[in-house]
Amino acid sequence: MTDIVDIFKTIIEPNRIKVGDKIPIKYLGKNKSLSRAECLLRPVNSEEVSSILKVCNDNKRIVVAQGGMSGLVGGGDTNSGDIIVSLELLNTIYEIDPVDRVLIAGAGVILQHAQEKVDEIDCMLPVDLGARGSATLGGLISTNAGGNRVIRYGMTRYSVLGLEAVTANGEIISSMNRMIKNNAGYDLKQLFIGSEGSLGIITKCVIKLYPKPNSFSTAFVGIDNFDSLKEFLTYTDKELSGGLGAFEVMWSDYYDCVKSNYPSMQMPLTSKYKYYVLIEMLGSDPIKDQEKFTDALGFALNNKLIEDVVIAKSDTDRKKLWAIREDVYEVFKKLSPIFTYDVSMPIKDMEFFADETKKKMGSMFKDSTTLIFGHLGDGNLHLVVSVGDDHDESHRKVNNIIYGIISDLGGSISAEHGIGTEKKDYLKMTRNKQEIDLMKTLKRSLDPNSILNPGKIFD
Amino acid sequence: MSLEIVKSFLNAVENRDLIQAKKYLSPSSIMIFPGGKFIKDLDSLAEWSKTRYKFVKKTFSTFDEIKEGNKSTIYSIGILDGIMNDGKEIKNVRYIDRFVIENAKIVNMQVWNDLAESILVDKE
Structure with a gap:
């Protein structure tokens, strides 16, 4: 009987295959101490992914697709005997179109790299999150990631115009639509967005871009009661005319914990409040936007919606304020x-x-x-x-x-974050039986042998 | 008229006559101080100042006024002298105050100065 790894060697170059204990630990997910997958495959294009899946489907072998492994619910976790397909080498940016405002890229492109490339043509990729340095576009789409700009641009799903995915039988479904409007039949890409690699493996994508904001107005606010907090959100959302780009709230325990465990972190407010808000406005006119922003904050302060506020005076200040919300890994490590x-x-x-x-x-x-x-x-x-x-x-x-x-x-x-393995036992607490049954029907239809990331989302 | 309002306001603040100073401020005025710190009223300003310096005195050098309809923007430029809470002397530190006056009241006041820079330079 031919070893399946030998078959894979006929599909991709052997140096892009790692077997057993040669698989670097970063690919093993949270179960790394329990077992090792059988092999790691690093294809470079959709055709290789397709050939790999045909082999796995014929041999009923479990496939775990992986991106940057920055997920938090074990969606990329592996078990003994699994075949890992890492999309990290599908890292080509094919096109950035400043007129149609689209990015066409491989699933393995790292978010930060895409952001920097898009920035060069004065556009902005709407998705942004703390793991931007390792998360891949394919991973973001397959988990329908959120992040810091959802309030303005929506979840990842809202920015995906088209994609290419490979189904369990190896078929390449190219649905690389690049138009905002396309109501011709089922919107098939939605099947693969947020389904955590369980219905197909995303290999390419078309992402909608936005004009790059020319101004970022950022402030840190202290508030003493929840009613005021709600009112402040409603007020700023309206007053900033759709420019509200972030509204991040920290309960006082969080702020105090960062303050006491992170002496090097510069905390902007010295008095104690029940809630702290990092608010940011994105706009196109640095002078007028800053004026609008400070007027809105001044009104909120004078009308007692907020108790205290400090605005960022520079990009360095802005990064320091964001660090309180994002760069707190050390604090969590201490806990x-x-x-x-x-x-x-x-x-x-x-x-x-x-x-x-x-x-x-x-x-x-x-x-x-x-x-x-x-x-x-x-x-x-x-x-x-x-x-x-x-x-x-x-x-x-x-x-x-x-x-x-x-x-x-x-x-x-x-x-x-998705469901992965961590939350699957609790899915029924948030989805009803009919919803879960339909999910399972879709899974059976697209992946009858259940080779694609089984045991994630549901059993 | 607007220039007189600003000068009177600055004099009242310097004399710590907050009751008089408040008369020149609109009820919805915005005051932003170095560090991007919003101050909601003059009492809060007095409290905040206490945490930073024992006293500070402004020497006015120039006032520039820009008129636009019923709105005037006035820049007060000069130097600061005084003593910080730790006893450090404040000497010849540059400042700019920007005031927006509408309907004979200060609606917006923003303050910039080199105080932080002078402390940094002392540390170097």
Whole structure:
């Protein structure tokens, strides 16, 4: 019997194949300590991906597609015997069209690289997130990633005009539409966006670009009650005439934790407030936008919607303010072991959610820390929870507390990270039976042998 | 007229006569100080100042006025002298204050100065 790796050697160059313990650990996902996949394949084009999938489908071998491995829910995790298909070498930017404002690129292009290339023609790629230096376009699309600009540009899904994907039987589905308007039949790309590599492997994409903002007006705000916070969001959203580019909220525990654990971080506000907001306006006229921005903040301050505010005076200042929200890995490391959450709910319910979560955490665990922050304008909160250990039993208890409250509020257990392996046991708390049944019907239809990332999203 | 309002306001602030100074401010005025710090009213300004310096005195050098309809923008340029809370002397530090006057009231005041730069230079 021919070894499947030998077959792969007839499809791609042997130096792009790693077998068993030769597979670098970064490709193994969170299960790296448990098992190793059978092999890692690094194709360079869609035809190679197609040939690989035909072989895997014929041999009923499980395929895990991987991008930059920056996902947070184990969507790229592997198990013993899996075939890893890393898309990282599909990293060609084919075209950047400043008139149609589209980027056409391979799935393995790293977000930051794409952002920099697009920036050269004074355009902007709407998707942005902290992992921009490692996340790939294919990964962002297959997880329908969110990030910092969703309030202005929507989730990744909203920016994808077209894509190419390879289905389980190796068929290349080219749906590389580059027009904003195209209502000719089913919008097939949506099948592959956010389905975490379980319905097909994305190999190319067409992303809609936007004019690059010429001005970034950024401020850090202190607020003392949730009603004012909601009012401030509504007010700025209206007053900045669609220019609101970010509205990131940090509960005081988060701000205090960064302040006490990160002495080198420059904290802009010295007084203590219940909520802190990083607000940013994107615009096209640096002078007029800054005036509009400061007028809006001044009005909010004078009318007691906000208690305190500092504006960024330079791009360096702006980066320092964003660092409080983004560059906090060291803080989380000090709290580790931690459990992280990404949930969404109606904004009006967030105060109750936060209070109830902290109350229940306090009752369940003797010493626990719950930090809450997130993209409030998108209805999306992140939680970092520390209970002193990372035992499965503790994780399950925390999951039940948080997802239980979310379920009662009609929210989602995954706002922007996906389901992967981490949340699949809780999918039923946020999707009804009919929805999950339809997902499974689609899966069976497109991947009857269940070779594409099985065991992710649902069993 | 607008220039007189600004001069009177600056004099009142320097004399710590906040009651008089408030008369020149619109109820919806915006004040932004170095560091991008918004100050909501003169009482807050007094409190904030206490955290930084023991006293500071302005020497006015120039006032420039730009008129546009019923709005005037006035720039006050000069130097600061005083003593920081840690005892460090403030001497000959440049400043610019920008005031927007509408309907005989200050609606917007922004302050820039080289205080932070002078501290940095001292540290070098």
